[in-house]
Amino acid sequence: MKTVIEPFKIKTVEPLQFTTRPRREEVLARAGWNLFCVPAEEVLIDLLTDSGTSAMSSRQWAGMLDGDEAYAGARSFYRFEKTVRELTGYRHVIPTHQGRAAERILFSILGGPGKIIPNNSHFDTTRANIEVSGAEAVDLPTEEGLAPALVRDFKGNMNLAALERLLKQQGRERVPLVLMTVTNNACAGQPVALGCIRRVSELCRSYGIPFFLDACRFAENAWFIKTREPGCRARSPREIAREMFALADGCTMSGKKDGLVNIGGFLALNDGQLAQQARNILIVTEGFPTYGGLAGRDLEAFAQGLEEVLEEDYLRYRIRSIAYVVEKLDALGIPVYKPAGGHAVYLDAAAFLPHIPPQEFPGQALACALYLEGGIRSCEIGSVMFGKTDPETLAFRPAPLEQVRLAVPRRVYTQSHMDYVIETIAAVFDRRRELRGLRILSAPPLLRHFTARFEPL
Numbered sequence: 001m002k003t004v005i006e007p008f009k010i011k012t013v014e015p016l017q018f019t020t021r022p023r024r025e026e027v028l029a030r031a032g033w034n035l036f037c038v039p040a041e042e043v044l045i046d047l048l049t050d051s052g053t054s055a056m057s058s059r060q061w062a063g064m065l066d067g068d069e070a071y072a073g074a075r076s077f078y079r080f081e082k083t084v085r086e087l088t089g090y091r092h093v094i095p096t097h098q099g100r101a102a103e104r105i106l107f108s109i110l111g112g113p114g115k116i117i118p119n120n121s122h123f124d125t126t127r128a129n130i131e132v133s134g135a136e137a138v139d140l141p142t143e144e145g146l147a148p149a150l151v152r153d154f155k156g157n158m159n160l161a162a163l164e165r166l167l168k169q170q171g172r173e174r175v176p177l178v179l180m181t182v183t184n185n186a187c188a189g190q191p192v193a194l195g196c197i198r199r200v201s202e203l204c205r206s207y208g209i210p211f212f213l214d215a216c217r218f219a220e221n222a223w224f225i226k227t228r229e230p231g232c233r234a235r236s237p238r239e240i241a242r243e244m245f246a247l248a249d250g251c252t253m254s255g256k257k258d259g260l261v262n263i264g265g266f267l268a269l270n271d272g273q274l275a276q277q278a279r280n281i282l283i284v285t286e287g288f289p290t291y292g293g294l295a296g297r298d299l300e301a302f303a304q305g306l307e308e309v310l311e312e313d314y315l316r317y318r319i320r321s322i323a324y325v326v327e328k329l330d331a332l333g334i335p336v337y338k339p340a341g342g343h344a345v346y347l348d349a350a351a352f353l354p355h356i357p358p359q360e361f362p363g364q365a366l367a368c369a370l371y372l373e374g375g376i377r378s379c380e381i382g383s384v385m386f387g388k389t390d391p392e393t394l395a396f397r398p399a400p401l402e403q404v405r406l407a408v409p410r411r412v413y414t415q416s417h418m419d420y421v422i423e424t425i426a427a428v429f430d431r432r433r434e435l436r437g438l439r440i441l442s443a444p445p446l447l448r449h450f451t452a453r454f455e456p457l
Contacts, residue, residue, distance in 0.1 A: 004320040007313040008411060011058065017041050024372050032453030033368055033438055035377050044375030045417055046409070050343045051216075052098075052256035052263060053409035057308060060260070060301040067297030072288050076296035076303075083303040087238070088215075088245040090268040092275035096286055097293030099216055099254025100125040102267035104132075105281045106212070106252060109274065110176040111135035118166055119179040119214070120158035121145075121186035124385055126179070126214060128446050135176075138166065139400075145187040146400050148337040148348040153228045154193040155339075156184030156221075158200055167207045178204050181214040182221040182244065186381065188403065189217070189322075189341025191224035194232065194243065201247040210271070211247070216254035218244060220342030223315040237310045250274075257343065260305030260410060264298050318342070321418065322408060328422045334429050343407055347425070349382060350402040353435055358383045358398035360437025360457060366404045366428070369435055374424030378406045384440075385449045 019027075019042060031037035035048060046053070068075040077095070084093045096102045103126055111117065111133030122130065122137045130137040140162045145155040158180060167175060180200055182192045197213075204211035222240040226232050232240060245251060250269025255261045269275055279289045286293040294302075308314065319342055326340035335351035349363040356362035363382035370376045386399035406421065428435075436457050443452035 004317050006411075006414065007311075007317050008057070016044055018044060019375055021372060024375060028368060028371060032441065033364070033456065034449075034452055034454060035367055035371060035379070036450050037453075038371070038377060042375075043371075043377045045413065045421060046377050047344075047406040047421070048377045048379050050257060050407040050409055051254060052261075053412065054256075054260045054262065054305075055409070055411040056260065056262070056301060057304070057411075059308070060304045063300035063304050064297035067295060067300045069296045071291070073290055074296045074299070076299040077290040080299040080303040083306050084266060084268055087241065087306060088251065088268050089242065090245065090250060091270050092268065092272065092278075094267040094275065094278050094282055094289060095292030095294055095299065096265045096267060096282070098256060098263060099214075099252055099265040100129060101286055101293065102252040102254075102265050103129040103214075105278050105285075106177075106267060107133045107135065108281060109277050110210075112176075114174060115176050116166070116170055116174050117177060117179060118158075118163060118175065120156060120181055120192065121184050122179070123181065123185045123214075124447055124449070126181070131446070139186070140166070141184070141187055141400070145184065145190060148188070148335070148346075148351070148401065148403075151338050153339075154191055154196065154224075156182070156187050156190030156192045156341075157196040158192070160196065160199055160203070163200065164203055167203060167209065172207055172209050175207075175209055177210040177212055179212050179214055180248070183217045183224070183342045185217070185343075186386070187401075188337035188346040188405075189220075189344050191221045191228070191342065194225045194229055194240065197244055197247050204249075210249045212269075213244065213248045213251040215245070215251040216257040216265075217342055218251075218253075219258040219309040219315060220319065222310070223319055224342065227319075237312060237315055241310065255302045255305065258306075258309045259302050260309050261298065261302045264294050264302045266292075318410065321415070324415070325406075325418050325422060329425060332422075332426055332429070334425060337403065345406040345408070345421075346381070347404040347406070348402070349380075349404050352404075352429065353432055355433065356435065356437040358387065358402060359396045360439065361454075362437065363402045363404050364438050364454065365435050365456075368438070369428045370404070370424060373428050374420065376406070376421055376424055378404050380449065381405045384452065 113134035115135035255264035323340040335348035337346035363380035382402035
């Protein structure tokens with residue numbers, strides 16, 4: 001197979017900051033061993049997140065110059081609204097400054113004490129917004145999804161039997177909506193099959209329960225469906241995405257992922273009454289319904305990004321670039337979640353550092369080691385992010401997976417950058433027995449991974 005090259009030329013460059021290990025040790029200690037607290041200028045390869053870190057195209061930059069900054073009824077909003085409607089089919093399009101704002105609005109209306117909101121796997125801000133409303137966020141992953149070394153096509157699917165049991169037991173009185181995250185970020189960026197989305201849709205409609213997609217990586221999911229699901233090879237990513245949206249009643253979207261922009265999101269849905277409630281909250285907290293916390297130039301770039309993200313040459317390159325790293329690491333015997341997901345490489349920290357127990361946070365220890373070794377910033381997705389302490393027994397409940405996510409920004413890094421990442425991971429793996437765990441010194445009650453401070457054991 002020929003090399004899948006970047007389907008773009010580079011017109012603007014930004015210099016990287018090279019540092020020494022002693023410098024990185026000093027920086028990390030000052031940051032409380034939390035990579036979120038490390039200044040970006042102290043990072044060489046930044047794989048902390050793929051959210052808002054994309055490189056925009058020349059057409060997106062041109063659109064920003066043409067942005068209409070009128071407070072109400074801006075031309076740029078109507079272009080954005082038209083683009084989203086044509087893509088999703090939803091009647092009501094409500095812009096927000098990012099995806100978590102759309103989540104907060106939705107769950108403040110439909111959530112609340114006594115409510116249960118199931119998902120294949122909730123990611124961090126989604127779970128937090130549900131819990132802040134007083135509702136309970138319930139994850140229903142498949143057994144395959146919790147087996148990092150097992151190679152299957154759609155490990156991001158929802159456990160359909162578990163969902164059916166939950167809906168039968170709780171009914172519409174306690175389940176105000178069902179959510180599906182595509183691709184499944186907490187489960188190593190694994191895709192969800194179109195057949196699974198269809199079955200969840202059927203279940204929800206049989207119980208009269210709204211079904212929403214967390215669609216921030218919808219295009220990557222559509223590409224996996226095209227290339228892996230029987231009968232979909234001849235279909236375009238746009239056609240597949242359109243069917244995904246048609247099976248749901250609405251979606252939340254962070255444009256900072258598959259919108260290819262640095263800021264922006266939206267809530268889209270068909271229910272007019274729910275949309276009016278959402279707009280009322282939007283006006284109080286985000287802005288007028290035709291800008292929702294975004295400048296006109298942001299709406300222009302967002303609309304253009306939603307067009308570009310569905311181009312087949314781009315998606316082929318994007319998915320292949322992640323698979324390249326996973327295959328190289330696997331060949332070196334490094335524990336990595338398989339098969340490759342859409343937006344990130346996930347290291348299996350539990351298998352990488354089996355001598356560090358979950359309560360000593362092996363994922364955080366590994367992420368810090370990668371930074372010290374090569375200036376690479378990544379993100380722990382394990383017991384720092386999702387672990388709990390039982391309030392009654394004080395027993396520690398670890399996360400189901402201990403992972404380190406290396407999220408690759410879109411259209412930013414080249415293959416040589418990824419080769420450097422592979423070499424750095426291999427160097428840490430060679431001396432993995434030297435690594436030790438961490439303990440938390442201080443942390444907030446919600447989303448502690450953002451600001452917690454640690455010290456090495």
